Amino acid sequence: MITPEISWLAILPELGLALGAAAVLLVEVQWKPRAQVLGMVVAGALTIALAFTVVQWIRAQDAVAGAGQLGDLVAFSRMILMDGFAVFGRFALLVTTAIGITAGWRLIEGLGRRRAEALALILLASAGFSIMVSANNLVMVFLGLEVGSIALYVLAGMTRSSSTSDEAALKYFLLGSFASAIFIYGVALIYAGTGQFEILAIRSFFSAFIVTSPGVILIGIALMIVGLGFKVSAAPFHAWAPDVYQGAPAGFVGYMAAVAKIAGFAAIARILITGLGDLEVNWLPVVAGISALSMVGGSLLALVQADIRRMLAYSSVATAGFVMTGVVGGATSGVLFYVAVYALQLVGSFAVVAAVSGPANSASSMDEYQGLATRSPGLAAGFTILLLGMAGLPLTSGFVAKFGVFSDAWSAGYQWLVIVAVLASVLAFAVYLRVVVNMYMSDAEGPTLEVPDTARWVLMIAAAATIIWGILPGSLLDLASSAFPL
Amino acid sequence: MIVGAEWYMTVAAALFLIGAFGLLLRRNALIMFMCIELMLNAVNLTLIAAGRALNDLGGQVAVFFILVVAAAEVVVGLAIIVAIFRRRTTASVDELSELRG
Numbered sequence: 298m299i300t301p302e303i304s305w306l307a308i309l310p311e312l313g314l315a316l317g318a319a320a321v322l323l324v325e326v327q328w329k330p331r332a333q334v335l336g337m338v339v340a341g342a343l344t345i346a347l348a349f350t351v352v353q354w355i356r357a358q359d360a361v362a363g364a365g366q367l368g369d370l371v372a373f374s375r376m377i378l379m380d381g382f383a384v385f386g387r388f389a390l391l392v393t394t395a396i397g398i399t400a401g402w403r404l405i406e407g408l409g410r411r412r413a414e415a416l417a418l419i420l421l422a423s424a425g426f427s428i429m430v431s432a433n434n435l436v437m438v439f440l441g442l443e444v445g446s447i448a449l450y451v452l453a454g455m456t457r458s459s460s461t462s463d464e465a466a467l468k469y470f471l472l473g474s475f476a477s478a479i480f481i482y483g484v485a486l487i488y489a490g491t492g493q494f495e496i497l498a499i500r501s502f503f504s505a506f507i508v509t510s511p512g513v514i515l516i517g518i519a520l521m522i523v524g525l526g527f528k529v530s531a532a533p534f535h536a537w538a539p540d541v542y543q544g545a546p547a548g549f550v551g552y553m554a555a556v557a558k559i560a561g562f563a564a565i566a567r568i569l570i571t572g573l574g575d576l577e578v579n580w581l582p583v584v585a586g587i588s589a590l591s592m593v594g595g596s597l598l599a600l601v602q603a604d605i606r607r608m609l610a611y612s613s614v615a616t617a618g619f620v621m622t623g624v625v626g627g628a629t630s631g632v633l634f635y636v637a638v639y640a641l642q643l644v645g646s647f648a649v650v651a652a653v654s655g656p657a658n659s660a661s662s663m664d665e666y667q668g669l670a671t672r673s674p675g676l677a678a679g680f681t682i683l684l685l686g687m688a689g690l691p692l693t694s695g696f697v698a699k700f701g702v703f704s705d706a707w708s709a710g711y712q713w714l715v716i717v718a719v720l721a722s723v724l725a726f727a728v729y730l731r732v733v734v735n736m737y738m739s740d741a742e743g744p745t746l747e748v749p750d751t752a753r754w755v756l757m758i759a760a761a762a763t764i765i766w767g768i769l770p771g772s773l774l775d776l777a778s779s780a781f782p783l
Numbered sequence: 784m785i786v787g788a789e790w791y792m793t794v795a796a797a798l799f800l801i802g803a804f805g806l807l808l809r810r811n812a813l814i815m816f817m818c819i820e821l822m823l824n825a826v827n828l829t830l831i832a833a834g835r836a837l838n839d840l841g842g843q844v845a846v847f848f849i850l851v852v853a854a855a856e857v858v859v860g861l862a863i864i865v866a867i868f869r870r871r872t873t874a875s876v877d878e879l880s881e882l883r884g
Contacts, residue, residue, distance in 0.1 A: 439849075475803075482822065488833055
């Protein structure tokens with residue numbers, strides 16, 4: 298009998314998160330401590346996970362540089378990978394989780410005894426998505442996706458006092474499960490066509506054989522694109538996003554949207570670019586079409602929204618389209634950089650929304666932002682930086698990210714897509730400018746806002762990151778471009 | 784007549800489509816949820832048939848994972864539906880229209 302070789306390092310970050318989730322629940326049951334104590338347990342779990350991620354990163358870079366063996370990066374009978382791509386995605390997820398929890402802290406505190414459940418769910422969701430970005434086996438991708446998504450469905454319905462929260466939870470649940478079922482059917486058809494679940498094995502299959510009747514495989518690829526497109530809210534599969542962003546508790550939405558985007562795009566990039574790169578003539582036009590539709594449709598619909606959360610939802614649909622141009626370009630580093638940068642901006646923006654309209658509320662009309670600059674100058678300034686960053690103004694990280702994915706797509710021969718993307722960027726700019734004008738150009742009304750310290754920190758970190766990586770993008774760009782998938 | 788894997792996979796595809804269209808057309812949250820289960824079971828049938836045809840255990844092992852995921856989805860899904868039903872005493876998704884814009 299062969300004993301399987303187990304490289305625990307590959308899953309130590311996820312183990313840390315999962316054990317952290319268990320620890321939070323147990324500590325809550327045993328001692329019923331103050332919220333700060335639970336926060337420290339969570340911070341401990343995240344720190345441990347981040348530390349192991351750094352170890353993995355060093356090991357991945359050594360292996361690529363030739364000091365170690367590439368085989369070391371494949372663990373658990375080729376189920377989990379520790380390559381630079383996985384580690385970068387995991388790192389982005391962990392940082393987003395830490396900032397997301399901080400942003401939602403006032404909401405978590407307000408949940409009373411259920412706060413431990415919320416924290417545990419957040420850690421479990423991150424563990425699931427972390428598995429998703431590092432999985433080599435498509436069934437593992439599905440498992441990670443479901444562990445993450447199921448936790449997010451519950452988080453969406455966490456504030457039971459608000460009737461929109463359970464509506465958002467149900468819509469997210471029904472459409473999310475629908476998308477997962479479509480994705481796994483795609484996986485099953487790929488398996489039927491190739492006999493493989495492993496992404497790396499699928500790649501060698503397609504480079505070794507020319508498939509003469511690829512019908513089943515093509516349907517499988519299409520279904521996987523649809524399923525993952527749902528998860529990253531790309532048009533035309535975005536119908537759930539506005540309702541969920543609006544109905545779910547504001548303190549969690551930023552986190553929920555950001556981690557789903559990071560994990561979804563990491564999976565899309567790995568499956569399509571790494572696994573199915575040899576079939577790209579078949580899927581490139583489809584992804585380019587989805588990308589164009591998302592950019593234009595998302596920006597147009599964002600323009601007409603009266604609720605800031607729906608506006609942010611449609612703008613995230615547009616952003617999904619922009620990131621997809623990077624997938625069309627075929628360079629994973631641009632995709633990673635874009636999602637990492639956008640995740641921070643998204644969490645920061647929803648920290649502002651939670652501060653302005655209350656962390657558990659669901660109404661967040663654009664009018665509430667009128668004259669925010671006089672009522673709370675710091676909040677307005679930070680929000681402006683984030684919005685301009687999302688719009689992709691030069692000297693913000695959003696510009697560097699957009700420039701990267703657009704130039705990848707241009708050199709891949711998709712010039713028309715880049716032209717559409719630039720036009721959509723102009724439209725998107727109008728969307729964000731509308732909020733900025735609303736904050737600065739109209740008269741103040743209403744009382745001065747009381748902004749929680751946690752939201753202030755999150756906003757400061759997100760705005761600083763947006764500006765620093767806009768002026769000196771080198772540090773993050775170097776990391777992203779040395780984050781090779783195997 | 785030999786009933787090969789293609790037959791099973793055709794039945795599975797039909798089941799999957801029934802589930803997908805059911806989800807899109809029905810308006811009761813419980814029925815929609817059952818349609819999702821039907822889709823997942825169609826996937827299971829596909830995997831078993833393909834695994835059998837390829838003489839590979841992987842497909843049949845994957846079915847267990849999908850079954851467990853489906854069970855976890857039932858737990859969360861029914862809880863959400865019950866929470867909705869308590870508040871509104873209806874499980875029709877047409878009544879859920881507070882969120883729009």
